[in-house]
Amino acid sequence: xxxxxxxxxxxxxxxxxxxxxxxxxxxxxxxxxxxxxxxxxxxxxxxxxxxxxxxxxxxxxxxxxxxxxxxxxxxxxxxxxxxxxxxxxxxxxxxxxxxxxxxxxxxxxxxxxxxxxxxxxxxxxxxxxxxxxxxxxxxxxxxxxxxxxxxxxxxxxxxxxxxxxxxxxxxxxxxxxxxxxxxxxxxxxxxxxxxxxxxxxxxxxxxxxxxxxxxxxxxxxxxxxxxxxxxxxxxxxxxxxxxxxxxxxxxxxxxxxxxxxxxxxxxxxxxxxxxxxxxxxxxxxxxxxxxxxxxxxxxxxxxxxxxxxxxxxxxxxxxxxxxxxxxxxxxxxxxxxxxxxxxxxxxxxxxxxxxxxxxxxxxxxxxxxxxxxxxxxxxxxxxxxxxxxxxxxxxxxxxxxxxxxxxxxxxxxxxxxxxxxxxxxxx
Amino acid sequence: xxxxxxxxxxxxxxxxxxxxxxxxxxxxxxxxxxxxxxxxxxxxxxxxxxxxxxxxxxxxxxxxxxxxxxxxxxxxxxxxxxxxxxxxxxxxxxxxxxxxxxxxxxxxxxxxxxxxxxxxxxxxxxxxxxxxxxxxxxxxxxxxxxxxxxxxxxxxxxxxxxxxxxxxxxxxxxxxxxxxxxxxxxxxxxxxxxxxxxxxxxxxxxxxxxxxxxxxxxxxxxxxxxxxxxxxxxxxxxxxxxxxxxxxxxxxxxxxxxxxxxxxxxxxxxxxxxxxxxxxxxxxxxxxxxxxxxxxxxxxxxxxxxxxxxxxxxxxxxxxxxxxxxxxxxxxxxxxxxxxxxxxxxxxxxxxxxxxxxxxxxxxxxxxxxxxxxxxxxxxxxxxxxxxxxxxxxxxxxxxxxxxxxxxxxxxxxxxxxxxxxxxxxx
Numbered sequence: 001x002x003x004x005x006x007x008x009x010x011x012x013x014x015x016x017x018x019x020x021x022x023x024x025x026x027x028x029x030x031x032x033x034x035x036x037x038x039x040x041x042x043x044x045x046x047x048x049x050x051x052x053x054x055x056x057x058x059x060x061x062x063x064x065x066x067x068x069x070x071x072x073x074x075x076x077x078x079x080x081x082x083x084x085x086x087x088x089x090x091x092x093x094x095x096x097x098x099x100x101x102x103x104x105x106x107x108x109x110x111x112x113x114x115x116x117x118x119x120x121x122x123x124x125x126x127x128x129x130x131x132x133x134x135x136x137x138x139x140x141x142x143x144x145x146x147x148x149x150x151x152x153x154x155x156x157x158x159x160x161x162x163x164x165x166x167x168x169x170x171x172x173x174x175x176x177x178x179x180x181x182x183x184x185x186x187x188x189x190x191x192x193x194x195x196x197x198x199x200x201x202x203x204x205x206x207x208x209x210x211x212x213x214x215x216x217x218x219x220x221x222x223x224x225x226x227x228x229x230x231x232x233x234x235x236x237x238x239x240x241x242x243x244x245x246x247x248x249x250x251x252x253x254x255x256x257x258x259x260x261x262x263x264x265x266x267x268x269x270x271x272x273x274x275x276x277x278x279x280x281x282x283x284x285x286x287x288x289x290x291x292x293x294x295x296x297x298x299x300x301x302x303x304x305x306x307x308x309x310x311x312x313x314x315x316x317x318x319x320x321x322x323x324x325x326x327x328x329x330x331x332x333x334x335x336x337x338x339x340x341x342x343x344x345x346x347x348x349x350x351x352x353x354x355x356x357x358x359x360x361x362x363x364x365x366x367x368x369x370x371x372x373x374x375x376x377x378x379x380x381x382x383x384x385x386x387x388x389x390x391x392x393x394x395x396x397x398x399x400x401x402x403x404x405x406x407x408x409x410x411x412x413x414x415x416x417x418x419x420x421x422x423x424x425x426x427x
Numbered sequence: 428x429x430x431x432x433x434x435x436x437x438x439x440x441x442x443x444x445x446x447x448x449x450x451x452x453x454x455x456x457x458x459x460x461x462x463x464x465x466x467x468x469x470x471x472x473x474x475x476x477x478x479x480x481x482x483x484x485x486x487x488x489x490x491x492x493x494x495x496x497x498x499x500x501x502x503x504x505x506x507x508x509x510x511x512x513x514x515x516x517x518x519x520x521x522x523x524x525x526x527x528x529x530x531x532x533x534x535x536x537x538x539x540x541x542x543x544x545x546x547x548x549x550x551x552x553x554x555x556x557x558x559x560x561x562x563x564x565x566x567x568x569x570x571x572x573x574x575x576x577x578x579x580x581x582x583x584x585x586x587x588x589x590x591x592x593x594x595x596x597x598x599x600x601x602x603x604x605x606x607x608x609x610x611x612x613x614x615x616x617x618x619x620x621x622x623x624x625x626x627x628x629x630x631x632x633x634x635x636x637x638x639x640x641x642x643x644x645x646x647x648x649x650x651x652x653x654x655x656x657x658x659x660x661x662x663x664x665x666x667x668x669x670x671x672x673x674x675x676x677x678x679x680x681x682x683x684x685x686x687x688x689x690x691x692x693x694x695x696x697x698x699x700x701x702x703x704x705x706x707x708x709x710x711x712x713x714x715x716x717x718x719x720x721x722x723x724x725x726x727x728x729x730x731x732x733x734x735x736x737x738x739x740x741x742x743x744x745x746x747x748x749x750x751x752x753x754x755x756x757x758x759x760x761x762x763x764x765x766x767x768x769x770x771x772x773x774x775x776x777x778x779x780x781x782x783x784x785x786x787x788x789x790x791x792x793x794x795x796x797x798x799x800x801x802x803x804x805x806x807x808x809x810x811x812x813x814x815x816x817x818x819x820x821x822x823x824x825x826x827x828x829x830x831x832x833x834x835x836x837x838x839x840x841x842x843x844x845x846x847x848x849x850x851x852x853x854x
Binding site: 233279294295306310312367 | 558659721728733736737739741794
């Protein structure tokens with residue numbers, strides 16, 4: 001361990017009952033108030049010692065203790081030429097520290113909630129390896145309140161209210177929160193929205209590339225919670241998209257996942273007829289509406305890599321069965337993370353319930369990854385089509401929906417209503 | 428089953444104890460000597476019947492018996508609009524008719540000897556599915572004389588002698604046979620070399636693209652038995668490289684497999700130092716020399732495809748363990764298919780034994796598939812390097828080698844000799 005500071009050195013000496021050599025003390029004592037100087041001296045000393053040891057020809061490895069202070073160690077390794085200039089992501093998602101989990105494939109859905117995925121798969125004996133495979137029933141742990149609570153955001157209720165709105169008066173207020181999360185601009189309460197119930201952290205590098213397009217559709221009620229651009233063979237060392245060992249090539253299919261209204265979904269299902277290269281999956285919170293053109297037992301690899309001397313790595317899939325498990329969690333987050341912030345009979349709470357009860361969760365994969373990402377064009381067409389339908393079909397306002405919906409909630413959930421919500425849609 | 432001919436119709440009537448309707452007999456009897464006319468009539472009748480059945484709205488499928496005569500059935504399906512204009516290859520290699528074999532990955536080595544692969548894996552309960560995986564010991568059936576004999580070429584001994592040389596007087600005679608197989612030009616006996624011990628059939632489409640380069644190196648003693656060009660995302664409907672369902676993209680890493688002399692291999696191992704993107708595997712017939720830079724438990728996918736709504740398909744791999752099984756078969760074919768044609772103490776037999784005993788089997792994979800195939804450049808450098816070595820190290824002629832080799836065969840096979848044949852090579 002390099003000398004990191006005057007006081008830590010004193011403590012270590014006391015604990016180890018060793019004496020500090022006089023020539024070191026001679027240097028350190030006069031600068032004992034200057035932490036930076038002592039740390040620099042510690043680095044210099046360590047580099048010198050390690051070089052001597054390596055040059056002796058007797059020593060083939062050294063163990064450096066960091067005790068959670070990695071800066072000096074990084075400096076030392078850089079000076080010794082042992083530091084990889086760009087520490088690589090081994091896989092596109094963050095791996096867990098638990099080495100018992102020998103996994104290298106995950107569904108994309110938990111991309112922003114890796115802790116939840118780890119929690120819900122903690123009972124698995126075997127993890128998918130090499131590929132997700134044809135699993136007719138991945139046994140995800142039951143979703144329960146404990147789980148939703150346990151994995152709740154670390155922000156306080158006050159912080160959350162400031163981010164997600166102390167009072168919501170219409171659905172557009174919610175659109176605005178989603179948009180602020182993406183833009184990084186403060187919301188109307190002057191607070192930055194640094195997390196969302198579906199995203200533990202701020203917007204990351206990859207999403208940033210789609211930011212303008214995402215903001216534009218969120219404003220209009222396409223509430224995105226996950227996305228990735230297409231990638232056609234970027235080097236595995238690419239700073240944004242790269243992962244895995246050097247010398248490989250990485251690929252992605254464009255992906256978009258969002259909540260949107262029943263009317264938008266009806267328009268979407270019509271527009272999708274013109275886009276055979278797109279896989280879609282649409283569900284409501286009960287799962288009674290469950291519409292997809294994908295094979296229900298076949299995962300779709302949406303991130304993969306080709307590396308020297310390996311089979312193809314395919315670490316991220318869109319899996320129709322996992323999506324149904326994720327759906328419960330994604331809808332649950334509306335009410336358990338967001339709605340719970342408000343009084344039970346407040347309008348704000350009603351609005352969040354309205355999203356939970358009437359919105360659909362949609363995922364879209366553009367399979368034609370070498371061509372331009374067509375998903376946003378598709379969304380624009382959906383919004384156009386919906387606008388046309390509105391002028392002819394007269395859409396009810398939120399207040400009307402509210403009146404009908406909350407007063408007749410039981411009826412809305414009945415079988416009759418859910419039987420065929422999209423007579424023009426693809427089943 | 429459509430009426431295929433007069434005699435087959437009579438036989439069927441006899442067997443089935445049915446009567447032919449008079450209006451059919453009236454047409455057929457006058458043209459009973461005209462097979463083509465009867466077959467055309469059978470097609471017309473079948474199309475008419477099938478159209479009526481389909482138009483009835485009661486019939487949703489029909490089973491057509493071909494009894495191994497598929498021409499009429501193809502015509503019928505084409506007339507009914509049920510024939511796919513371009514029957515697609517479901518996988519890049521020919522699948523077996525045995526539907527118990529649920530497999531979709533194979534090592535590339537048996538590419539030109541699929542029957543042998545099926546034979547050697549017939550005891551397998553499970554076949555690799557989705558990927559080859561980390562199999563530390565694929566249990567290939569034992570190679571034995573029965574097997575080599577059973578799968579022998581269907582050409583007669585006379586035909587084989589005409590193709591592969593009635594008399595061989597020097598190694599270059601063998602180089603010439605390999606080259607003639609590729610060029611399609613008759614050999615010096617005026618016979619076309621339509622097969623080789625390692626290739627059941629004539630040169631196919633893909634190899635044709637590399638033909639000039641392959642011929643050029645075979646002439647100079649790099650005796651290729653398998654190869655594929657690199658492919659960087661061709662549509663799955665591509666007539667040469669395409670396979671799998673439409674809407675996908677197929678890929679290949681360039682591959683080259685050949686026998687070559689110990690001197691060439693020594694030069695190759697030196698040149699390979701400059702090509703880190705290449706995986707190589709070099710073995711001699713005993714397997715005592717076994718040199719590779721690949722992970723011995725990791726297969727390398729050399730053909731893969733990306734399709735809508737699927738995980739990545741990776742149907743062809745270069746697998747270091749399988750290569751050791753293939754090595755026995757590939758060396759065995761020298762002596763059992765070729766050497767056996769000649770008298771035991773003939774010079775021709777000695778020459779074939781010389782290849783078996785002293786040549787190395789080499790496979791090369793260029794992992795950098797988006798860039799130009801670099802394998803032929805590598806081979807040219809190997810031949811240059813070898814030429815330089817020759818002028819300095821004075822290579823022995825075949826007759827010298829023959830004298831030393833066959834008189835001291837036991838010594839050559841001894842451990843001492845095989846211990847470190849490539850002091851400059853990579854182990």
